[in-house]
Amino acid sequence: MAVLQAHQVTHHFNGVTAVDDFNLTLEPQELVGIIGPNGAGKTTIFNLITGVYRATGGTITFADAGIVGKTPSQITALGIARTFQNIRLFKELSVLDNVRVAHYARARYGPLAALLHREGFRREEETIIGHSLDLLAFLKLDSYADELAKNLPYGLQRRLEIARALATQPKLLLLDEPAAGMNPQEVAQLMEFIQWIRNEFHLTILLIEHQMHLVMNICERLLVLDFGATIAEGKPREIQNNPRVREVYLGGEAQT
Amino acid sequence: MDLSRVKSSVEEAARKRWLLPALLLSVFALSLVIHQFELLDPYVQLIAMYIGINIILTLSLNLINGYMGEFSVGHAGFMAIGAYIASFLTVKVIPAPLIVWLFPLAIAAGGLGAAVIGLVVAFPSFKTRGDYLAIVTLAFAMIVKSGIENIDTLGGPRGFLGMERLATLPWVCFWVILSLWIIRNLIYSRFGRGVLAIREDEIAGELMGIDTRQVKILAFTVSSFFAGIAGGLYAHLLQFINPRAFDIIKSTDILIMVYLGGIGSIAGSLLGATVYTLLLEMLRPLGIWRMVLIPLLLVMLMLFRPKGMLGLREAPWLIPIRDRLASRMWRAKKGAT
Numbered sequence: 001m002a003v004l005q006a007h008q009v010t011h012h013f014n015g016v017t018a019v020d021d022f023n024l025t026l027e028p029q030e031l032v033g034i035i036g037p038n039g040a041g042k043t044t045i046f047n048l049i050t051g052v053y054r055a056t057g058g059t060i061t062f063a064d065a066g067i068v069g070k071t072p073s074q075i076t077a078l079g080i081a082r083t084f085q086n087i088r089l090f091k092e093l094s095v096l097d098n099v100r101v102a103h104y105a106r107a108r109y110g111p112l113a114a115l116l117h118r119e120g121f122r123r124e125e126e127t128i129i130g131h132s133l134d135l136l137a138f139l140k141l142d143s144y145a146d147e148l149a150k151n152l153p154y155g156l157q158r159r160l161e162i163a164r165a166l167a168t169q170p171k172l173l174l175l176d177e178p179a180a181g182m183n184p185q186e187v188a189q190l191m192e193f194i195q196w197i198r199n200e201f202h203l204t205i206l207l208i209e210h211q212m213h214l215v216m217n218i219c220e221r222l223l224v225l226d227f228g229a230t231i232a233e234g235k236p237r238e239i240q241n242n243p244r245v246r247e248v249y250l251g252g253e254a255q256t
Numbered sequence: 257m258d259l260s261r262v263k264s265s266v267e268e269a270a271r272k273r274w275l276l277p278a279l280l281l282s283v284f285a286l287s288l289v290i291h292q293f294e295l296l297d298p299y300v301q302l303i304a305m306y307i308g309i310n311i312i313l314t315l316s317l318n319l320i321n322g323y324m325g326e327f328s329v330g331h332a333g334f335m336a337i338g339a340y341i342a343s344f345l346t347v348k349v350i351p352a353p354l355i356v357w358l359f360p361l362a363i364a365a366g367g368l369g370a371a372v373i374g375l376v377v378a379f380p381s382f383k384t385r386g387d388y389l390a391i392v393t394l395a396f397a398m399i400v401k402s403g404i405e406n407i408d409t410l411g412g413p414r415g416f417l418g419m420e421r422l423a424t425l426p427w428v429c430f431w432v433i434l435s436l437w438i439i440r441n442l443i444y445s446r447f448g449r450g451v452l453a454i455r456e457d458e459i460a461g462e463l464m465g466i467d468t469r470q471v472k473i474l475a476f477t478v479s480s481f482f483a484g485i486a487g488g489l490y491a492h493l494l495q496f497i498n499p500r501a502f503d504i505i506k507s508t509d510i511l512i513m514v515y516l517g518g519i520g521s522i523a524g525s526l527l528g529a530t531v532y533t534l535l536l537e538m539l540r541p542l543g544i545w546r547m548v549l550i551p552l553l554l555v556m557l558m559l560f561r562p563k564g565m566l567g568l569r570e571a572p573w574l575i576p577i578r579d580r581l582a583s584r585m586w587r588a589k590k591g592a593t
Binding site (some may be wrong): 001050053072073076077081082084088089090091092093096097100101102103104105106107111114115116117121122125126128129130133142145164165167168195216 | 355419438441442444446447448449450452453455456457459460461462464465466468474478481568576578582583586
């Protein structure tokens with residue numbers, strides 16, 4: 001059974017077509033990449049899946065439920081989490097609190113219990129703190145638990161963003177350019193890391209990336225977007241040899 | 257830090273767990289004694305009560321402006337609603353012999369009335385934020401003011417009087433402690449972390465599963481509730497209110513106390529309200545120059561400490577131990593197993 005199904009998804013911004021007839025099926029624990037030049041509509045697809053934008057047309061199904069029209073927080077609660085192209089941590093909060101925030105939808109206490117700090121509230125909060133610190137330890141971030149997120153070095157901020165996304169207990173993880181700004185050595189570590197979390201957390205992963213080396217090595221399947229349209233889909237090797245993809249990426253060099 | 261030191265620091269903190277409740281309780285007991293035996297000069301008691309009312313207002317506004325990062329300039333409006341509802345109840349509804357007993361209920365009713373209106377103001381905050389929401393709250397405060405001016409039963413522009421001086425030091429103290437406790441509890445809960453996430457990055461917060469509408473409704477309701485409480489107390493201290501007392505100047509006063517003490521800080525709110533109230537009193541002999549000196553002070557503040565004296569920093573004794581020592585307690589527990 002598919003984890004996510006996008007069927008004929010279309011999105012317009014004031015008459016400009018950003019995504020046109022987008023189709024995607026993700027099987028459990030698949031690792032799929034979306035590539036394409038700047039402005040091809042890659043991040044827009046993430047925004048459509050996570051409910052930041054409401055698709056103008058088409059359907060998106062996650063875990064057998066239609067999610068077009070749901071709010072981002074409802075979609076996250078269903079089990080889709082993401083990171084951002086330009087890191088969007090809660091900068092003035094501690095590393096621990098960044099992860100605790102992401103437990104919002106899972107916490108089982110209401111406003112009244114929170115205002116009065118009742119017994120049920122306390123137990124639940126202690127569980128959340130325990131989970132958060134275990135998760136940070138798992139991703140080797142626990143020694144920074146009390147630091148402000150803004151004080152972490154760049155690479156660790158990227159990792160914290162992934163930790164925060166994992167804290168929502170997702171089934172599907174969307175990574176928006178996880179290797180942006182990393183050197184080749186860091187990219188190699190990241191590739192291992194992505195495969196490791198997929199196995200540990202039984203995740204399906206969809207990622208956007210510009211670094212061909214990363215995409216070609218770890219993705220099982222690739223989609224190539226250009227001007228909102230899917231121009232190719234297939235295994236990394238097939239994509240590499242696809243003439244249309246070469247044209248888009250190499251600016252017609254394929255013809256010469 | 258090695259494990260034994262982690263453990264001993266956790267144990268020591270656990271022993272001090274009762275410090276804050278004990279402190280608040282003794283402050284309350286002290287206020288009772290002072291009131292009962294007239295230990296303080298009535299003027300000093302009056303100033304203490306003003307400080308208390310201002311602390312409630314500052315905590316209330318800090319929740320929206322400091323913690324949530326929105327910009328409300330309409331808090332005098334909530335205060336007015338609380339003041340008028342409570343006053344109307346004690347003057348026109350509650351029979352005279354029962355007034356002393358039912359006074360806290362009248363104050364609470366004022367707070368609830370303000371909270372209901374706060375709920376209404378929460379809705380525009382779903383759609384807009386920043387400067388635009390500031391305009392919405394400003395408009396709201398103007399509606400409240402002109403609304404009251406046109407209700408004859410409430411005295412219209414002439415104001416409303418006849419309240420007994422029911423606000424006493426112990427009562428003000430009681431409401432200060434309650435607001436402190438509730439607002440602190442809110443901040444150190446999942447809803448409070450939602451409030452902070454809205455300030456830091458609303459979209460990212462929403463994408464981490466925070467129901468931002470629920471959080472905003474709760475924050476606005478709690479905030480306006482306590483602004484209403486402060487209004488009710490204010491009315492029963494002054495024994496006279498009129499719509500002009502709740503205009504933009506009043507809202508500005510509260511803003512100043514928030515930004516003076518420190519945004520996103522309870523300790524900052526306590527400090528800001530106290531310093532500002534005392535400063536206004538001490539500079540009284542300067543007459544008209546007072547209103548030149550204080551804005552000047554504000555300019556200096558914004559230039560040199562734009563987040564206030566304790567901006568985004570909290571006094572450790574106000575943070576629940578569970579939160580303050582979370583990582584240490586976890587480490588101690590891991591080490592033990």
